[in-house]
Amino acid sequence: MDPTGVYDQSSFFCPTGFLVFLSFYDLHHNPKVWPNAEVFDPSQFAPGSSQHNHAFLPFSEGSRNCIGKQFAMNEMKVAVALTLLRFELAPDPFRVPVPTPRIVLMSKNGIHLHLTKLL
Numbered sequence: 001m002d003p004t005g006v007y008d009q010s011s012f013f014c015p016t017g018f019l020v021f022l023s024f025y026d027l028h029h030n031p032k033v034w035p036n037a038e039v040f041d042p043s044q045f046a047p048g049s050s051q052h053n054h055a056f057l058p059f060s061e062g063s064r065n066c067i068g069k070q071f072a073m074n075e076m077k078v079a080v081a082l083t084l085l086r087f088e089l090a091p092d093p094f095r096v097p098v099p100t101p102r103i104v105l106m107s108k109n110g111i112h113l114h115l116t117k118l119l
């Protein structure tokens with residue numbers, strides 16, 4: 001009996017009923033995709049950068065991707081910009097975030113920062 005399923009564009013066969021999970025953490029740390037994954041370099045995200053358009057998928061992709069993507073991106077930009085206008089941020093060396101994988105990567109113990117008010 002022929003198994004039922006589908007082939008994707010790379011000829012991977014996926015039998016019907018199988019759950020497929022893509023690790024966004026591994027995608028975002030794959031040196032073939034992001035050679036300097038640990039380096040903070042906003043130019044990697046600049047318009048016209050040479051990254052593949054599926055190299056960065058924090059909101060997933062396809063028909064079931066995050067409906068809050070635009071809202072979340074705009075909210076984060078406003079929150080970060082207004083915070084950095086007023087405060088200098090430094091990580092609390094005694095309470096380092098413990099990463100825990102959920103649908104998105106989270107911290108088990110929160111993210112603790114020291115804020116210094118700017119003049």
Ligand code: HEM
Binds near residue numbers: 058064065067068072
């Ligand atoms: C930084 C913030 C956010 C991240 C990283 C994020 C990430 C994601 C990811 C990865 C998925 C896909 C999950 C899957 O594959 O099943 C998802 C789905 C979803 N997100 Fe977000 N999200 C964020 C913010 C938001 C916000 C602000 C909203 C609502 C205002 C939202 C609403 C949803 C909903 C309703 C789905 C399910 C979509 C569906 O199954 O069709 N998310 N999100």
